[in-house]
Amino acid sequence: MISEKMQQAVAGSSAIRAMFQEGRAMAAKIGAENVFDFSLGNPMTPVPAEYNQAIIDAVKNESSLELHGYMDNAGYPETRQAIADNLNQRFGTAFEHKHIVMTVGAAGALNVVFKTILDPEDEVLALAPYFGEYRGYVANHQGILKVAEPNQDTFQPDFADLESKITEKTKAIIINNPVNPTGVIYSEETIQRMAALLEQKQKQYGHEIFMVSDEPYRELVYDGNKVPFLTKYYDNTFVTYSFSKSLSIPGERIGYIAVSPQMADCEQTCSGLSVANRMLGFVNAPSLMQKALIPCMNCTTDVAYYDRNRQLIYGALTKYGFTCIKPQGAFYLFIKSPDPDEKKFVEAAKKHHILLVGGTTFSCSGFVRLAYCVSYEMIERSLPAFEALAEEYGLS
Amino acid sequence: MISEKMQQAVAGSSAIRAMFQEGRAMAAKIGAENVFDFSLGNPMTPVPAEYNQAIIDAVKNESSLELHGYMDNAGYPETRQAIADNLNQRFGTAFEHKHIVMTVGAAGALNVVFKTILDPEDEVLALAPYFGEYRGYVANHQGILKVAEPNQDTFQPDFADLESKITEKTKAIIINNPVNPTGVIYSEETIQRMAALLEQKQKQYGHEIFMVSDEPYRELVYDGNKVPFLTKYYDNTFVTYSFSKSLSIPGERIGYIAVSPQMADCEQTCSGLSVANRMLGFVNAPSLMQKALIPCMNCTTDVAYYDRNRQLIYGALTKYGFTCIKPQGAFYLFIKSPDPDEKKFVEAAKKHHILLVGGTTFSCSGFVRLAYCVSYEMIERSLPAFEALAEEYGLS
Numbered sequence: 001m002i003s004e005k006m007q008q009a010v011a012g013s014s015a016i017r018a019m020f021q022e023g024r025a026m027a028a029k030i031g032a033e034n035v036f037d038f039s040l041g042n043p044m045t046p047v048p049a050e051y052n053q054a055i056i057d058a059v060k061n062e063s064s065l066e067l068h069g070y071m072d073n074a075g076y077p078e079t080r081q082a083i084a085d086n087l088n089q090r091f092g093t094a095f096e097h098k099h100i101v102m103t104v105g106a107a108g109a110l111n112v113v114f115k116t117i118l119d120p121e122d123e124v125l126a127l128a129p130y131f132g133e134y135r136g137y138v139a140n141h142q143g144i145l146k147v148a149e150p151n152q153d154t155f156q157p158d159f160a161d162l163e164s165k166i167t168e169k170t171k172a173i174i175i176n177n178p179v180n181p182t183g184v185i186y187s188e189e190t191i192q193r194m195a196a197l198l199e200q201k202q203k204q205y206g207h208e209i210f211m212v213s214d215e216p217y218r219e220l221v222y223d224g225n226k227v228p229f230l231t232k233y234y235d236n237t238f239v240t241y242s243f244s245k246s247l248s249i250p251g252e253r254i255g256y257i258a259v260s261p262q263m264a265d266c267e268q269t270c271s272g273l274s275v276a277n278r279m280l281g282f283v284n285a286p287s288l289m290q291k292a293l294i295p296c297m298n299c300t301t302d303v304a305y306y307d308r309n310r311q312l313i314y315g316a317l318t319k320y321g322f323t324c325i326k327p328q329g330a331f332y333l334f335i336k337s338p339d340p341d342e343k344k345f346v347e348a349a350k351k352h353h354i355l356l357v358g359g360t361t362f363s364c365s366g367f368v369r370l371a372y373c374v375s376y377e378m379i380e381r382s383l384p385a386f387e388a389l390a391e392e393y394g395l396s
Numbered sequence: 397m398i399s400e401k402m403q404q405a406v407a408g409s410s411a412i413r414a415m416f417q418e419g420r421a422m423a424a425k426i427g428a429e430n431v432f433d434f435s436l437g438n439p440m441t442p443v444p445a446e447y448n449q450a451i452i453d454a455v456k457n458e459s460s461l462e463l464h465g466y467m468d469n470a471g472y473p474e475t476r477q478a479i480a481d482n483l484n485q486r487f488g489t490a491f492e493h494k495h496i497v498m499t500v501g502a503a504g505a506l507n508v509v510f511k512t513i514l515d516p517e518d519e520v521l522a523l524a525p526y527f528g529e530y531r532g533y534v535a536n537h538q539g540i541l542k543v544a545e546p547n548q549d550t551f552q553p554d555f556a557d558l559e560s561k562i563t564e565k566t567k568a569i570i571i572n573n574p575v576n577p578t579g580v581i582y583s584e585e586t587i588q589r590m591a592a593l594l595e596q597k598q599k600q601y602g603h604e605i606f607m608v609s610d611e612p613y614r615e616l617v618y619d620g621n622k623v624p625f626l627t628k629y630y631d632n633t634f635v636t637y638s639f640s641k642s643l644s645i646p647g648e649r650i651g652y653i654a655v656s657p658q659m660a661d662c663e664q665t666c667s668g669l670s671v672a673n674r675m676l677g678f679v680n681a682p683s684l685m686q687k688a689l690i691p692c693m694n695c696t697t698d699v700a701y702y703d704r705n706r707q708l709i710y711g712a713l714t715k716y717g718f719t720c721i722k723p724q725g726a727f728y729l730f731i732k733s734p735d736p737d738e739k740k741f742v743e744a745a746k747k748h749h750i751l752l753v754g755g756t757t758f759s760c761s762g763f764v765r766l767a768y769c770v771s772y773e774m775i776e777r778s779l780p781a782f783e784a785l786a787e788e789y790g791l792s
Contacts, residue, residue, distance in 0.1 A: 001604060001661060002668040003515045010664060013671045047460035055684070059451050064443035068645035104500055104649070104678060111677035115536075119399045136675040140511075142538070208397060249464035251683025253500070265397060268406060272398040275409045279532040281507035282500060286682045287647025288451070 009136070023355050030353065036382035038370040039355040041180065041332065043248040045306065045373075048299040051247055054292040068287055074274040075102025075256075079290040083256055086297040091229040099261055101273045102285035105253040106216045106242035108277075110137050110174075113212055113238050113257060115276040116269065118143040122171035124212075127157050129334065129364030131180050131214070143171070147363050155184040155325055155334070159193060166201050172210040173198065177227050178217045181362050181369035182334040183310075183327020185221065188228045195234040202236075208264050211237040216255075219246040219300045221329035222307045235262035243293065248301045254289040306331045309372040309379055316383050317370075321395025331373040334359070337366050338393040348392065352385040405532070419751050426749065432778035434766040435751040437576065437728065439644040441702065441769075444695040447643055450688040464683055470670040471498025471652070475686040479652055482693040487625040495657055497669045498681035501649040502612045502638035504673075506533045506570075509608055509634050509653060511672040512665065514539040518567035520608075523553050525730065525760030527576050527610070539567070543759050551580040551721055551730070555589060562597050568606040569594065573623050574613045577758050577765035578730040579706075579723020581617065584624045591630040598632075604660050607633040612651075615642040615696045617725040618703045631658035639689065644697045650685040702727045705768040705775055712779050717791025727769040730755070733762050734789040744788065748781040 002010070019039065027035045058067055074080065077097050084095035103109040114124070120142040126134050128147050138145040148162040166173075173194070178185045186194075198209050213230045218241065221227060231237045242255035259270055277284065314326055314333060323336040335356075339345040342358045342365055349356050349368075359367035372379065390396055398406070415435065423431045454463055470476065473493050480491035499505040510520070516538040522530050524543050534541045544558040562569075569590070574581045582590075594605050609626045614637065617623060626633045638651035655666055673680065710722055710729060719732040731752075735741040738754045738761055745752050745764075755763035768775065786792055 002512050002665055003518075005515075006512050006668045006672060007664075009671045009675060010667045013667070042466050044461060047464055052455050052460060055455050056452055059448050064448060065440060065644060068443055068643075068647050070438050070646045107674075107677035107679050109677075116398050116402050119401075122399075133675070137677060140536075140676060247464075248461060251463075251465045251467060251680060253679060253682050268403075269398055271406045271409070272402045275405045276402060278503075279405060279529070280536060280676070281503035281505075281533060282678070283503050283649060284647060286649050286685065288684075289682065 019355070022350070026353060033381065035353050035355070036378060036385060037355045038372065038374065039357050041371045041373060043245050043250055043301065043373060044375070045248050045301040047248045048296065048301060050299050051249070051292060051296050054295045055288065058288060058291045062291065067291060071284060071287065072274070073278045073284050074270070075100070075285055076287070076290050079294055080256075082294045082297055083258070087229075087258060091232065093229065093231060094261055095258060096261070098270060099259045099266070101257045101259070101270065101277065102290055103240070103255045103257055103277065104282045104285055105244060105250075105255045106214055106240050107133065107137070108253065108282050108285075109240035109242070109255050109257045110134070110212065110214060111140060111280060112273050112276045112282070113240065114138060114141040114143060115280055116272040117171055117210055119171075121169065123167060123169040125162075125165055125170055125173040126363070127162070127173075127175065129155075129179070129181050129359060129362035129367070130174070131176055132361045132363075134174055144169075146170075150364070155179065155182045156186060156190045157194070159197070162194075163197060166197070166209070168205050170201070170205075170209055172212050174212045174214060175230070176214045178221060178327075178329030180217065180330055181332045181357075181359070182325060183330045183332050184325060185225055185227055185328040191228045191230060191233050198234060208236050213237060213239045215239060216242040216245050217330040220303055220306060220331060222303075222310060223328065225328045227329065231258065231260035231262070235260050236264060246300050247296065252286065252289050254285055254293065256285075306373060309374070309376055312376065313370065313372050313379050317386060320387050320390035322386075322390060331371060333370040333372060335368050335370060337368055338395060340366065342366055342368055349389055352389050354382060354385055354389065415751070418746070422749060429777065431749050431751070432774060432781060433751045434768065434770065435753050437767045437769060439641050439646055439697065439769060440771070441644050441697040443644045444692065444697060446695050447645070447688060447692050450691045451684065454684060454687045458687065463687060467680060467683065468670070469674045469680050470666070471496070471681055472683070472686050475690055476652075478690045478693055479654070483625075483654060487628065489625065489627055490657055491654060492657070494666060495655045495662070497653045497655070497666065497673065498686055499636070499651045499653055499673065500678045500681055501640060501646075501651045502610055502636050503529065503533070504649065504678050504681075505636035505638070505651050505653045506530070506608065506610060507536060507676060508669050508672045508678070509636065510534060510537040510539060511676055512668040513567055513606055515567075517565065519563060519565040521558075521561055521566055521569040522759070523558070523569075523571065525551075525575070525577050525755060525758035525763070526570070527572055528757045528759070530570055540565075542566075546760070551575065551578045552582060552586050553590070555593070558590075559593060562593070562605070564601050566597070566601075566605055568608050570608045570610060571626070572610045574617060574723075574725030576613065576726055577728045577753075577755070578721060579726045579728050580721060581621055581623055581724040587624045587626065587629050594630060604632050609633060609635045611635060612638040612641050613726040616699055616702060616727060618699075618706060619724065621724045623725065627654065627656040627658070631656050632660060642696050643692065648682065648685050650681055650689065652681075702769065705770070705772055708772065709766065709768050709775050713782060716783050716786035718782075718786060727767060729766040729768060731764050731766060733764055734791055736762065738762055738764055745785055748785050750778060750781055750785065
């Protein structure tokens with residue numbers, strides 16, 4: 001028998017698989033082109049050609065033992081330096097290679113950070129709505145996830161609620177920017193207020209409270225928006241990053257942690273991250289991928305593709321009478337459920353062959369998430385179904 | 397401040413780094429060619445050319461989005477099927493793709509297994525001497541590592557001790573075969589006795605006790621020796637594997653878990669492994685590497701190279717009067733310390749510029765580990781130093 005907690009996790013995961021199966025059954029019945037699956041956050045824009053070329057070049061030109069071999073658990077110094085240089089150039093920061101730890105994606109990065117900083121029963125504060133996987137990441141290291149509520153008009157944090165949720169046990173706050181599932185960017189004002197609040201709470205409780213920023217969507221921003229770089233606002237900050245979305249390579253599991261050079265006990269903390277990377281069984285980020293990144297620091301996938309999708313779906317849905325905040329980044333819309341029970345709305349959408357994810361998954365009921373990392377043509381085909389759904393609820 | 401446990405882990409890790417630094421300082425002083433570093437278990441034989449070609453072919457011929465994209469958390473079905481077919485052909489097993497979960501190396505595999513099966517305070521039994529990282533892997537999932545002692549003549553398990561260490565809390569026994577650090581292969585007789593003992597204890601305690609076999613050295617065997625394939629002897633078996641040593645690609649972090657089709661609750665357990673892979677932040681094994689493995693199922697690195705090293709160093713050391721069991725696999729010698737305090741022997745060896753690792757690291761004091769995954773020429777150059785060291789202890 002597997003462990004009690006994993007029995008529960010498997011049961012939860014079966015629900016997601018059931019939905020996936022339902023979508024397939026639907027496709028078999030009415031044709032895949034008539035199913036409008038907006039449930040998955042999988043990148044679908046092309047991988048930059050430079051990246052594939054960099055892989056081939058590395059395999060052809062580098063020593064195989066070096067290319068596929070062990071390195072320091074924190075990664076190749078030259079990859080870490082390339083990332084430090086790139087961040088410094090873009091954000092005016094002062095990272096050195098020793099502040100960068102290469103990881104198995106952002107999911108690996110977050111687990112390495114939590115392993116390093118959390119003692120049992122420490123609290124980590126998440127800002128609803130948040131990526132549901134954070135629950136498991138915090139629980140893996142015996143931490144306790146607490147949730148602060150958003151302002152439901154702006155989806156910036158509700159600071160009164162946020163302040164009330166910070167206790168003596170709070171060790172970290174996790175910030176996803178831009179946010180999955182709302183597409184909102186936490187503004188510079190938000191970040192400044194949050195930094196000031198945390199500074200005050202650090203003094204009050206006499207210990208560090210870390211900002212852990214999860215930024216896989218950093219490069220996916222629209223209308224010239226900028227994502228504030230958090231180490232510039234708050235010293236005790238870890239920025240975790242994945243190249244999954246910016247290069248469309250989620251399967252390769254490559255990302256990093258950038259540690260603020262001003263962090264308390266910075267050197268010991270960086271050593272801790274490196275040891276945690278080994279202890280958790282990651283050991284190091286995949287070596288060939290580390291090498292292939294070096295010439296691709298300024299590459300990104302086709303962000304304009306997602307933007308075109310965003311304009312189309314946001315424009316159409318608001319025209320039909322749905323309410324949702326206009327996304328500034330990432331590739332999600334967070335739609336207010338016209339039914340007080342969002343589960344009923346998810347079921348109603350299914351009848352129109354539209355697949356959406358309920359907000360409860362993100363600890364924010366009364367909303368649904370639509371992922372528009374799909375083909376433009378599928379969005380076009382889906383519009384009459386959304387219009388009919390809106391009429392059903394008398395929205396327009 | 398980082399967590400209390402990580403402060404300890406960083407301190408422990410600093411000791412290893414200190415030794416590494418000492419070796420570098422020694423090299424700077426007397427020349428790298430005069431330092432005989434046998435402390436690291438890093439593969440150093442060539443990566444098979446087929447493997448590098450498979451990477452290039454995959455990048456050139458496959459759709460980039462598929463090649464670098466997400467797949468099921470358990471891995472690409474075609475890679476899992478290729479592994480199942482290969483195992484079935486070699487060992488007469490009956491794996492299907494659903495019994496194989498692709499992982500971030502064997503270290504990732506072990507963490508996924510422990511996450512899946514361990515409830516807090518469950519005990520995992522390790523057979524001394526064992527790979528020290530197991531301590532962290534078990535502790536990550538709130539398990540408790542217990543240690544059974546070996547027969548110090550054969551380095552097979554001491555069955556009286558082993559039986560006495562199995563309690564009602566024992567959830568698993570971890571078996572490294574061939575063994576790091578002894579190079580011993582647990583014989584078919586050992587495996588049969590162990591299976592019988594575990595069957596009896598399962599009945600006695602009324603719950604499953606899993607065998608978790610860690611087999612990164614499976615392909616590195618000498619003199620025609622064979623490593624028993626454990627699912628054939630015991631139903632509740634997980635075989636964890638890494639391609640790190642067989643293909644000399646430790647940096648790429650690619651391995652798998654094979655679940656016995658006869659395991660209790662096999663389907664739920666496989667689902668649990670897949671969910672654990674996601675929850676722990678691995679998400680999936682690196683995707684390009686999964687694809688590149690498919691045409692390389694029968695490739696191995698140059699095992700004869702390690703064998704030649706083995707013959708040279710084992711022959712010389714026993715001639716000089718050192719006592720050690722002849723390794724049947726892997727690339728380590730486990731030498732009896734001529735000093736009752738192995739730490740003093742490690743220091744004495746250092747004076748001859750020989751770097752070894754004390755057996756305490758493997759929970760087996762009174763011995764030292766020598767890793768012969770080094771150049772043949774370095775072994776040749778080191779022999780006079782070993783001879784002098786033997787004379788110092790009056791061995792010959």
